[in-house]
Amino acid sequence: MNERENPPCKAPVAVIGAGPAGLAAAYELTRRGVPVIVFEQDGRIGGLAQTIEHKGFRFDIGGHRFFTKQKSVLDLWRSLLGDELLERLRLSHIIYRERLFDYPLKPLNTLRNLGLTSSLLILASYARGRLFPISPERSLADWVTNRFGRRLYRMFFKTYTEKVWGIPCSEIGARWAAQRIKGLSLRTAVFSMLFPVWRGEIRTLTDHFYYPRLGPGMMWDALRERIVAGGGEVRLLTRVTGVVHEGGRVRRIVVRSGEREESFDISHVISSMPLRQLFHALDPAPSSDIAVAAGRLRYRDFLTVALIIDATELFPDNWLYIHDETVRVGRIQNFGNWSAELVPDRTRSCLGMEYFCFEGDGLWTMADRDLVGLAAAELTALGIAPREKVVEGVVVRMPKAYPVYDEGFEETLTTLREYLERFGNLQQVGRNGMHRYNNMDHSMLTGLLAAANLTGKGSRDLWAVNDDDEYYEKDTMRGGDDASHAVEAQCPHGRDDPLTQHGHLRQAVGRSGGSRPQAAS
Incomplete structure (x- = not known):
């Protein structure tokens, strides 16, 4: 205009x-x-x-955090929702090779899960990437490799990203990576672990967000x-x-x-x-x-299978990233950990199994009953809940969910x-x-x-908007007029510290330093 x-x-x-x-x-x-x-x-x-609401259960089409520096x-x-806008602590993990990795990645946790030899190879790969960077950076693969090294790129970026976008990382523009992972590298990830106050400047590391009740x-x-x-x-x-x-x-x-x-x-x-x-x-x-x-112009489509599970405290995270190539699910949301009031029956859980697809492909056209069966089977394969605990499921499809870069x-x-x-x-x-x-x-x-x-x-x-280096996400959760805008911090299900919850995945991590989660019983 x-x-x-x-x-x-x-x-x-x-x-x-x-x-x-x-x-x-x-x-x-x-x-x-x-x-x-x-x-x-x-x-x-x-x-x-x-x-979406189903029999009193409410769920998102993908979890949506409310955070901004604007x-x-x-x-x-705040003017629209006031006290109905809850402040949450972000908690998420990556499932990779039957182990749980902290997300954002933390060097000590990654070292414990991968072992000394793999970790040294990652550092060597990182050093090579810094000494001999790919130039010019044309693709997401180039961008990530230059900042994390090729080995870490293959472990924690390639599989998941290609699952999400349905195209090779070599065909995704470097601009997308620069926008979505701005300011983050292996060096800054280590720095953020040692000096956590600095994390607010890095777009992908924001650990507080708002969420409507x-x-x-x-x-x-x-x-x-x-x-x-x-x-x-x-x-x-x-x-x-x-x-x-x-x-x-x-x-x-x-x-x-x-x-x-x-x-x-x-x-x-x-x-x-x-x-x-x-x-x-x-x-x-x-x-x-x-x-x-x-x-x-191309678009990536999306569907979510909301499963109602006859079990509680399956895992304490808001969501999990699934980097496992043996399953098709990309993320798993635990909606009760976003707000306890999304789940009306406190003896049950509601999980969102998220699948990325193209409109008209096999996943998109699969019958709802078969999608529910697939999601339940993959939940069991990942060790989160056995099939017999799945009470029912609801499928929601969303065309043109993501513009493809x-x-x-x-x-x-x-x-x-x-x-x-x-x-x-x-x-x-x-x-x-x-x-x-x-x-x-x-x-x-x-x-x-x-x-x-x-x-x-x-x-x-x-x-x-969203094209300025200084624009990107910065912590404003604590800012503003405390008297008029303070929002009471609440952890998932009202617990004081989500890092000490006794969900099933957390127990698995505590027992074995990140081993495969066991199915809930």
């Missing part, structure tokens, strides 16, 4: 998508008295961060209530099929809900729909070269951005709307700034 105008009062602003970015934009617009309609093709709000976003969270859905429900109270509309099960433009401006939005098609005259558009999908909706369509470029995507994105600059009343926000791996706070910030741009209260380049 290359001009900033106050929208005419008679035509609403169209917000496409009711995820974190779209809802934040709509909230800010209604707060400023601007009429707005939010169009969401799903039956729920929240996008990838929505909360005061405007933090203030918004009943899951992220509380946040989106609160935003929707504010939007509606301010005169806005939120339309679910409504898919945008046409973005009609003329003379460098979007004039109308065409939507479909079931068999019904409607057209809305609009003043501006704030879009969080997948960028490839936005280009497909443009009317008139762009030139063939632009259409081909949009078609090159494959080779050449940056050039493609530049081409598409340049084309969209011709529209004076169209802004892109959020992860899929910008095809950028934004965190939730980054996505919400783009929505807030888009609304400010539109109403003449600012002129911010939304593409600069």
